Amino acid sequence: MQPRNMSMSGVVDLAAVKAAQEAKTKAEQARAEAVRQGGGGAVSPADLVIDVDEAGFESDVLQRSAEVPVVIDFWAEWCEPCKQLSPVLERLAVEYNGRFLLAKIDVDANQMLMQQFGIQGIPAVFAVVAGQALPLFQGAAGEAQIRQTLDQLVQVAEERFGLTGLTVDPDAAPEGGGAVPEVEEPVGPYDALLEAAVQALDAGDLGGAIQAYRNVLTDDPGNPEAQLGLAQAELLHRVQGLDPQQVRANAAGNPKDVEAQITAADLDLVGGHVEDAFGRLIETVGRTAGDDRDAVRVRLLELFEVVGADDPRVVAARRALARALF
Secondary structure (H helix, E strand, C coil): CCCCCCCCCCEEEECCCCCCCHHHHHHHHHHHHHHHHHCCCCCHHHHEEECCCCCCHHHHHHHHHCCEEEEEEECCCCCCHHHHHHHHHHHHHHHHHEEEEEEEECCCHHHHHHCCCCCCCEEEEEEEEEEEEEEEEEEECHHHHHHHHHHHHHHHHHHHHHCCCCEEEECCCCCCCCCCCCCCCCCCCCCCHHHHHHHHHCCCCCCHHHHHHHHHHHCCCCCHHHHHHHHHCCCHHHHCCHHHHHHHHHHHHHHHHHHHHHHHHHHHHHHHCCCHHHHHHHHHHHHHCHHHHHHHHHHHHHHHHHHHHCCCCHHHHHHHHHHHHC
């Protein structure tokens, strides 16, 4: 889905589409005006997470999006998945050190915003960049997927709109006088559970390995060894018992069949054809939309996790994915 230009005059107009260059020009003008008026100074880590309502949406989100990508977390007190997702987003906002601003919107108190964004369920996460809105994901998401999405957002914001984020001063006082949020350290260690997962893999018990890795991630969502192990075990579990010839024939004969392309990409990766797997899914992203596109994007992020974020093939594919998405 292409970013959509937003304006605020009582309501959010998500249907008014503008060219990216126009948005970039406006962002540059807004930043220049902020500097002229003495703005654009360093902020406290506590100021990277803000509560936003309908009255302050224009100033807190639309105007700020000319300086920094604004990630919007739509949540509610009664929403259990929100209680798991929101703390992760808040922690990452601090960890990313000003590369994005997190705006939290309580949907119960801001029904108009929920309606104007077309949200059908929560948690739902959007971004606004230089006045343009785009959906990121809806529902529960793993930290690895969230990080990949945020990395793409930050990259696009910098390359297309020149938004390099906010300057953060750890010693600066919060604007609202609140306390600086603390970044929780991983609970760990989980050596016994991780060893059990490895033993299950060696024994061919993919289900047991998957469960062992999930047990670690339940308490320590950012554990890199468990994230990698889970991604690998789930991939092996998905391809177990498949007929490679039939899978590839289905994919070749049905280029618009999303599930066929996703399954073929899994086999490509297991077979060591990393670029083929990535290329297949990026091409599928380019010719799909809505839920189909999101399903392909999520699987591609999972395959990135299997190969490793620092692998040059992942770095190149991430750039190609960003171009296909935005």
